[in-house]
Amino acid sequence: MKNRKKLKKKYALFLSTMFLAGCVTFLLWDSANSQEGDSSASAQTLTTDVTYAGDEVLKANDSSIAEANAILQSSTIMTTAGEDLAADLDELNAAYPSQLGFVLINEQTGEAVTTNASRVFTSASLYKLFLTYAILEQVDAGALSLQDQMADGATIDDYLTSTITVSDNETAKELAYLIGWDNIETFIHDQGFVSTSFNPYLESDGVYYNGDLETTPAEVAFLLERLLDGELLSESSTEYFLGLLGDQQLVYALNIGLTDEVTFAHKTGLLTDVSHDAGILSMDGQNYIVAVLTDGWLNATDDATPVFEGIGSAVMTYLYAQ
Incomplete structure (x- = not known):
């Protein structure tokens, strides 16, 4: 547990540095750009410049980013229950090679169980x-x-509610156009999520669009952990964000392996070949961060079901042992 606490302290220190790095001016579209483009960029856009307030700007060097990535990817197993969960994940990895990424963080003990994080x-x-x-x-x-x-x-x-609770793609895109895919990318990277990308590109209409959307299990898990710990946003915005996750309507993934004894505030992701689920598990007053990312399916809706059932069952066994 001491090792995990040290990792979290080092990670928190890095994030403090990255937050200051994120205090660079965050320019949103000017009014001219907001009037251009096709109807897909029809959301009202800000015409004022926005800055993330701070007294000084610091740039994180490559070594600090590498250190943060190492921390994000770390697995700290301290209990027999953690070892058993890791063994269950190994079996699933053997059955579905290179298709599964997983992170579970026990918020009470600091134990972390990961695979392909x-x-x-x-x-x-x-x-x-x-x-x-x-x-x-x-x-x-x-x-x-x-x-x-x-x-x-x-x-x-309204748009955020639809974006999170029913995963509405159109409301999400309009929100992204509101502040700009490029600005979101810069902001996220400045906050230390360096492996998460929207790959924005500028079209002739003056609008940034998203390219391939990428992330890692580790960065999804740490976003959720920092959210739960109140390290990302104000108290009111933290409560609001957690409320959206708690109102999730899509329960086709990890929920199928969980029991009614737990609550799961979460977000899913689904494509033909991809099925993900990540969120905050709560049971007996204790919280756990979990992120499950899977791919390589021919029909993810059906094909990923056995994996989520298996992972959900293994996670429940871990929770019962606490």
């Missing part, structure tokens, strides 16, 4: 976690309000 996956709709973080950071900065109206008259609150 640093592997880059297509993020599918897990990118919406990072998008929501970026939007709520702007809310905390006063540049946006949850009651601001989008082009169709719905509020940012």
Whole structure:
């Protein structure tokens, strides 16, 4: 446990540095760009410049980023239950080689069980976690309000609710256009999530669009852990974000292996060949971060079901042992 605490302290120190690095000016589209482009970029856009306030700007060097990545990828097994969970994951990895990434963090003890935690996956709709973080950071900065109206008259609150609870792609894209895919990418990287990317590119219409969406199990898990610990956002925005995750309507993945004894505030991601689920498990007043990313399926909706059933059962066995 001491080793895990040291890792978390070093990670927290790095994040403090990265936060200061993130205090560079975060420019949003000007009014000219907000008027250009096709209807897919129709959301109202800010015409004011937004900065992440700070007294000085620090740049993290390559060694600090490498150290942070090592911490993100670390597995610290301290109990027999953790060893058993790792063994179950090994069996699943053998049955589905190179298709599974997993992180579980026991918030009470610091124990972490991982497999393929640093592997880059297509993020599918897990990118919406990072998008929501970026939007709520702007809310905390006063540049946006949850009651601001989008082009169709719905509020940012409405759009965020649809984006997280039912994984609406259109509301998510409009929110991304609101502050710019390029700005979101810069912000996320400045916060230390260096393996998460939207690969933005600029089109002739003056609008940034997303390319391949990528992330890792480790970075998804640590985003959730920092959210739960109140390290990402203000208290009100943290509570709001957690509330959205708790209202999740899509329960086709990890939920099928869990019992009614746990609550799961989470976000799914699904493509033809990809199925993910990540969130915060709560049982008997204790919290656990879990991220499960899978790919390589012909029909993920059906093919990934046995994996999520197996992982859910293994996780429940771990929780019962606490």
